[in-house]
Amino acid sequence: MTSTEQWTERFVEVIARASTQLAPDVVAALQRGRAEEEEGSLARKALDTILANVDLARDKWQPICQDTGTPLVWIHHPVGMSTRMLSQAFTEAVKVATSRQLLRPNAVDPLLDRNTGHGAAPGIPTVHCEEWDEDAVEVRMLLKGGGCENVGAQYSLPNPALKADRNLEGVKRCILDAIYRAQGKGCAPGIIGACFGGDRGSGYLESKRQLLRRLDDRNPLPELDAMEQEILAKANQLGIGPMGFGGKTTVLGVKIGYLGRLPASYFVSVSYMCWANRRAAARFSPDGGVQWLD
Amino acid sequence: MARLSLPCDEQTIRSLKVGDFVELSGRLITGRDAAHHWLIEQYRSEVAPYMAGSVIYHVGPVVKRHEDGSYSFVAAGPTTSIREEPYQADVIGRYGLRGVIGKGGMGPKTLAGLKEHGAVYFHAIGGAAQVLAESVKKVETVFQLAEFGVPEALWVIQVEDFPVVVTMDSHGGSLHTQVDGASKAKLDQLLGLSA
Ligand code: SF4
Numbered sequence: 001m002t003s004t005e006q007w008t009e010r011f012v013e014v015i016a017r018a019s020t021q022l023a024p025d026v027v028a029a030l031q032r033g034r035a036e037e038e039e040g041s042l043a044r045k046a047l048d049t050i051l052a053n054v055d056l057a058r059d060k061w062q063p064i065c066q067d068t069g070t071p072l073v074w075i076h077h078p079v080g081m082s083t084r085m086l087s088q089a090f091t092e093a094v095k096v097a098t099s100r101q102l103l104r105p106n107a108v109d110p111l112l113d114r115n116t117g118h119g120a121a122p123g124i125p126t127v128h129c130e131e132w133d134e135d136a137v138e139v140r141m142l143l144k145g146g147g148c149e150n151v152g153a154q155y156s157l158p159n160p161a162l163k164a165d166r167n168l169e170g171v172k173r174c175i176l177d178a179i180y181r182a183q184g185k186g187c188a189p190g191i192i193g194a195c196f197g198g199d200r201g202s203g204y205l206e207s208k209r210q211l212l213r214r215l216d217d218r219n220p221l222p223e224l225d226a227m228e229q230e231i232l233a234k235a236n237q238l239g240i241g242p243m244g245f246g247g248k249t250t251v252l253g254v255k256i257g258y259l260g261r262l263p264a265s266y267f268v269s270v271s272y273m274c275w276a277n278r279r280a281a282a283r284f285s286p287d288g289g290v291q292w293l294d
Numbered sequence: 295m296a297r298l299s300l301p302c303d304e305q306t307i308r309s310l311k312v313g314d315f316v317e318l319s320g321r322l323i324t325g326r327d328a329a330h331h332w333l334i335e336q337y338r339s340e341v342a343p344y345m346a347g348s349v350i351y352h353v354g355p356v357v358k359r360h361e362d363g364s365y366s367f368v369a370a371g372p373t374t375s376i377r378e379e380p381y382q383a384d385v386i387g388r389y390g391l392r393g394v395i396g397k398g399g400m401g402p403k404t405l406a407g408l409k410e411h412g413a414v415y416f417h418a419i420g421g422a423a424q425v426l427a428e429s430v431k432k433v434e435t436v437f438q439l440a441e442f443g444v445p446e447a448l449w450v451i452q453v454e455d456f457p458v459v460v461t462m463d464s465h466g467g468s469l470h471t472q473v474d475g476a477s478k479a480k481l482d483q484l485l486g487l488s489a
Contacts, residue, residue, distance in 0.1 A: 042313065042315060042459050045315055045457070045459075046419050046459075049419040049422050049425055049457055050419060050421065050422060052422075052425050053419075053421065053422040053423070053424050053425040056424035056425060056428070057423075057424045060424070062368070062369065062424060063356075063369060063423065063424075064421065064423070064424070065369075065371055065420075065421040065422075065423050066354065066355070066356050066369035066370070066371050066423040067371075067373075067421075101356070101368075104356060104369075115443075145421075147373075147374055147397070147398070147420065150374075162485065162487070163485065163486070163487060173485055176481060176484065176485065177481065177485075180477055180478065180481045183470070183473065183474060183477070184398070184420075184473070185374070185397075185398045187397070187420035187421045234484050237480060237484065238477040238480050238481060238484075239473065239476055239477050239480060240473060240477050241473070243397070243417060243419060243420060243459075244398075244399075244469075244470060244473055245417070245459055245461070245469065245473070246469070246472075246473050246476075274420070274421055275421060276421045
């Protein structure tokens with residue numbers, strides 16, 4: 001049996017990776033964006049700085065951005081494992097990572113109006129546990145910054161101003177509008193996680209879970225894949241560019257999921273993730289082996 | 295212009311235009327929410343000499359304290375500027391600032407203040423905490439550290455080749471307004487919403 005303390009240590013490693021090592025597919029997307037921007041343009045200069053920053057953080061194992069965000073984690077575990085233990089271990093891991101400066105003390109108690117100092121507070125971190133039939137534990141996490149969280153948006157269809165009806169075309173219109181409204185404020189180029197259907201809470205949660213996907217994966221559902229590709233292409237015609245300086249690289253990826261809805265509601269929930277798309281995933285087998293996943 | 299030394303004079307700042315890429319060197323001061331409240335609550339003569347002709351950087355840095363009592367910046371990316379919109383123009387006017395560094399741009403009140411007082415808004419690269427910390431060469435002194443804590447204190451620092459883009463100038467120009475307008479027109483075209 002692995003103890004709670006051992007799980008805490010394992011989770012600290014996952015958090016360290018998320019905070020300091022930008023995933024290769026995100027780096028590749030930033031490099032592709034850079035190559036497409038004109039020599040000497042503000043967009044290219046911004047991407048040069050971003051890429052230099054990614055390298056520095058990786059080499060020094062220091063946080064990519066000082067806003068280390070909200071830790072969100074999804075854990076799949078074997079039948080019978082205690083989800084309470086896993087949640088406690090992850091919360092403890094956030095505190096340890098904060099004390100080791102892998103995370104900034106980033107949780108404020110709004111009732112006391114005080115930073116808790118250790119990175120945890122009610123609802124922070126957000127831990128989701130789900131049982132599965134395998135005997136390994138799989139952990140997938142995100143660090144989602146505040147600047148980009150602030151530009152997320154939720155729409156209720158129909159939306160006459162956008163000529164958006166209750167159909168996939170309407171969903172597409174909302175997502176493009178959200179990207180326009182975000183401008184560079186979420187530290188563009190961003191990654192879009194979206195969900196249509198669900199309620200106001202579940203829709204946002206699913207939109208964030210979509211951000212766990214690799215940028216270069218393709219949606220297995222052909223309708224959604226087509227939507228993702230179309231929105232990505234159109235968003236990059238808006239000319240917002242890195243940091244909102246203007247340019248071709250506005251969005252690095254679009255990931256869309258859906259949930260069932262009530263007949264009365266049709267929500268489109270859009271989460272914006274900054275270029276510092278801090279993702280990490282690992283699989284822990286019962287013999288203690290660790291496999292890092294993308 | 296590619297390089298700018300701080301402090302600087304009004305004429306130099308008036309020559310800057312929206313879209314200029316600039317590398318800043320010299321002395322500047324940091325400040326975010328608590329600092330801006332404190333600066334307008336009353337005139338703070340002790341920090342005023344560090345602000346005249348220089349710029350204020352919206353940042354909540356991660357700072358390391360060394361054994362000899364000196365400090366260095368470990369992470370120093372910009373924070374969202376719009377929160378200081380109610381105070382910024384007054385702080386610029388009262389302390390003779392020549393500019394602001396931050397991210398996301400600011401609103402009409404600040405834009406008018408920049409024009410009136412001869413100052414600009416420099417946009418830093420959001421998220422580039424490590425690169426920007428490297429260009430902070432020295433921490434000269436700090437104000438209100440005990441009262442506000444590390445991220446909110448007013449740090450007087452020396453920077454070298456700190457990369458920024460002028461996104462709001464002293465002639466009423468704003469890159470944010472330009473990009474917003476152009477992208478809105480494109481969105482309307484893509485969605486067939488054009489009037
Ligand atoms: S939105 Fe910008 S400042 Fe905030 S975490 Fe992301 S990169 Fe950092």
